[in-house]
Amino acid sequence: GAGVSQSPSNKVTEKGKDVELRCDPISGHTALYWYRQSLGQGLEFLIYFQGNSAPDKSGLPSDRFSAERTGGSVSTLTIQRTQQEDSAVYLCASSWGPSGRVADTQYFGPGTRLTVL
C-alpha cells in the first residue's frame, strides 16, 4: 500500500518568506508526527497529532512554527518569516493506534528538504 508522502520534496526560499510543508500519512493512521533533521541538531521531534488535535507541541522551536491537521489525515507544517537556521530536512511520520502506544512503529515519509537563502 501507499506509504507516507510529503510535498514538496525540495523547497528553496528566501529569508523572511513563509513556507508550507505537506504530509499525507498512511491511510487509517491516527497518529502523526513531525521531525526535523539538521546537521547541527540531528533528528528532533517537533509536534505530535492524534486525530486533528496536537496534544504535544513541545518540540516546536519558536512561535514562527505552527502545524495543523485536517480530517484526521493531511497535515501542514507552516514556518513563518523563515530564517537560515530553519534549513533542514523535515520528516513526517505516522503510526497506527487510536490511543497511541509506546511501542508503535512510526513510518516515515521521504522528507522535505528546506533551504533558506
Add this chain to the structure above:
Amino acid sequence: AQSVTQLGSHVSVSEGALVLLRCNYSSSVPPYLFWYVQYPNQGLQLLLKYTSAATLVKGINGFEAEFKKSETSFHLTKPSAHMSDAAEYFCAVSFPITGGGNKLTFGTGTQLKVEL
C-alpha cells in the same frame, strides 16, 4: 530523561564482513528501542524494534540486535555485509508523551560504508 548514544559516526567494513553498530541507552524505565536505516535522500525505514518480548530481535535484510540490560546496550549486527547495506543507521528510544503518543529520541547516527 531517556537518550541513546551511538558510538562511531562512521564505520567501514569489507563486503562479507561482520557489521557491528553500537548503541547504548539511558532510561529510567524499561525502554522501547528501535533501529532505523536511512538511504540517501530517503526517509527512515524501520529495521527492527525491541518491545521486551525477546532480547534477541531479528529484523529485515538480515540484521538483528540484542538487548542487554546489564550493559544498557542494543547493538545492531549483520553476519555478512553487502554493498547495498551502505547507509546511515539510527538508534532510537521511544517514550510516551502527552496525548497518548510516543516520541522517538534518536542517536546521532552511524554512517556505514561497505568496501569491496
